[in-house]
Amino acid sequence: EAAVTQSPRNKVAVTGGKVTLSCNQTNNHNNMYWYRQDTGHGLRLIHYSYGAGSTEKGDIPDGYKASRPSQENFSLILELATPSQTSVYFCASGGGHQDTQYFGPGTRLLVL
């Protein structure tokens, strides 16, 4: 099965601080995605990428940046973290729109 890993798994940050969430996939998938999920709700797309060097804005990109330095790695950056960004963040990878998305285990972020 496709393997997607995320780090850190848990993070406590202070308001105004910088947070970087990392994602790695070992399946040579072209597409990678960052979602956030708030309690009891579905997934909201923050940023996605079609390949190394590309990043695209999703549905809720404000306050977030993304970086795809290689096929395997995709990072989500919160330059100035706010309490409203407290959430669970999932990274996913997939080959295309007809292919399954494989999700990482998630990162729980608490911004105080």
Add this chain to the structure above:
Amino acid sequence: QQKVQQSPESLIVPEGGMASLNCTSSDRNVDYFWWYRQHSGKSPKMLMSIFSNGEKEEGRFTVHLNKASLHTSLHIRDSQPSDSALYLCAASDSNNRIFFGDGTQLVVKP
């Protein structure tokens, strides 16, 4: 406006019963539908996908798709307590965009 709507928001069924979940997309560009299952504290995992009109069965799970109305449904027969989870419907288009609904929380009571 959310592009994928799911109903009901929550559903309680007795063990051994039938669970029926619904999903509709408002985006006519989508052409592939997915059902993901997410157990509490875990990440979503793909359960079934469908892109042709009609139905598809895998064990106790059956999905239906009506492409004209962009409506899909998931039916779980002989529901088990281990089926209790958040069920997420997703739709994707040829631009590699995938849209998720807010999910249906299913509880199967022993």
